[in-house]
Amino acid sequence: MTPSSTLPRIAIIGGGPAGLMAAEFLSRYPVRVDVYDSMPSVGRKFLMAGKGGMNITHAEPFPAFVSRYGEHQAEVAPLLEAFPPTALRAWLSELGIETFVGSSGRVFPTDMKAAPLLRSWLRRLREAGVVFHTRWLWTGWQTPGQSLVFQSPQGGQVIHAEAVIFALGGGSWPQLGSTGQWQEPFRAQGIAVQLLQPANCGFTAAWSDHFKSRYAGQPLKTLTLRLTDSHAQTLKQQGECVITETGIEGGLIYSLSAAIRNCISQTGQAVVYVDLLPDKDVAWLHQRLAQPRGKTSLANVLRKLGLDGVKAGLVRELVPAADIHDAQRLAQAIKALPLTLLAARPLAEAISSAGGVDFAGLNEDLMLKSLPGVFCAGEMLDWEAPTGGYLLSACFATGRQAGLGAWAWLADQTATVEPPPV
Structure with a gap:
């Protein structure tokens, strides 16, 4: 040797x-x-x-x-x-x-x-x-x-x-x-x-104090994100993510992180559209939301649709008050809730x-x-x-x-x- x-x-x-x-x-x-x-x-x-x-x-x-x-x-x-x-x-x-x-x-x-x-x-x-x-x-x-x-x-x-x-x-x-x-x-x-x-990182969102104090750390399960990237291509992915004190993170976000980061770099922000009920369509939602509520609270209406906890909280956080009681607009929002992401989390936090x-x-x-x-x-x-x-x-x-x-x-x-x- x-x-x-x-x-x-x-x-x-x-x-x-x-x-x-x-x-x-x-x-x-x-x-x-x-x-x-x-x-x-x-x-x-x-x-x-x-x-x-x-x-x-x-x-x-x-x-x-x-x-x-x-x-x-x-x-x-x-x-x-x-x-x-x-x-x-x-x-x-x-x-x-x-x-x-x-x-x-x-x-x-x-x-x-x-x-x-x-x-x-x-x-x-x-x-x-x-x-x-x-x-x-x-x-x-x-x-x-x-x-x-x-x-x-x-x-x-x-x-x-x-x-x-x-x-x-x-x-x-x-x-x-x-x-x-x-x-x-x-x-x-x-x-x-x-x-x-x-890369493979979380992003910052401007949550209200009430929302982040109540839902930070809560997982968002079974939802779809849609994003139009900097090349005008529509990207769509289903999965799970987690609400954080500063914004949102998790596997679903990581899968789109490059496109989100590039959008923020070019325009200063990225808007992703969250489908909270990917297995239901707008027509199905509208039919149920259009039924007379009587004394039923909004929370119970959303719960019967399958939206409770953090998903219901996200509806209240992101849907304008004027749209909450409009069946058509609320149905559309549940299928495409616009979430504005402002910045990637620091490199030291990234995967x-x-x-x-x-x-x-x-x-x-x-x-x-x-x-x-x-x-x-x-x-x-x-x-x-x-x-x-x-x-x-x-x-x-x-x-x-x-x-x-x-x-x-x-x-x-x-x-x-x-x-x-x-």
Whole structure:
């Protein structure tokens, strides 16, 4: 076995799923792989993502799967084609982690947990010779390229590597390591970085004090949202969300968060239309609302329609007083309640982020065109996706590509190194 001190070194900066997947593929070749992470342990955001069920990928047909990556589908699709959900599940099986497909098409480990997966993975990486350096914060380059400056527990350190893979994440959940602080040194080198913005996030709404004091934290179940996006396309999605002190959040909102955010960016606000009873039509509602009420209160009228609690509260909050007692207008409002959203919640509160290193500055192996031998992977690239396994899938796929790309680049630099298999 070749001593690690004589092997070419590849430094991976960031120990999340993208960085670990880069290490996974590089560990199969004769190189020294060093993973640096600023946190006391690696994979912290990965573990957080596993709380409530480790949704690792999605089993829907591939064309539908890649469509979830929206405006950056063209850049992400080839990477996912090279490492699709089926390949990811096969890799997990090799690791001893069996998976199953839930009723929604989401894929989970059979035990639903992230920790056993991460433990098995780290054990295999260490056995393969991967070296982990925790509490090592990358602060920049000594010289552009492979001379890396860190702040470590032992003080300032300069490390030279033959190739470097950055997998530092975006800007969400900064307390778990994804601080976005890498943007400044990247931009200082002339690397194009699109502004990091919240994705899969909640939005601010101007609730009355009465409404938010009574309903904050209450779930809104079985409703449909409709939005006309900045491209004049009508988007419609059914699901659930949650009222918050500041506005609204949850899976249904996250699925439309990119479109909502872009509308707010262009016009200062976004109006989404809430269908509180998606299984009923306006005619059905009008027929029942037009019947004489007698002494029946509005609350009881709404309850008989299936609107009580927070849904009834939302009607009172958003329907003008003049329309409450007009059967036709109230029926129409229940099917298309206009909710004005004013701003995305802060990036630190978001599940993930949009923006990052521009794909135009990368080659097909995710190497920076301006810095040969330097690669980028994961959420620090300029793409976004909804929850549902799409985020992790792209992190794994980009990490794999960056790892293989780094090896291929070394092959071009060193005559004794064989290129990786196809």
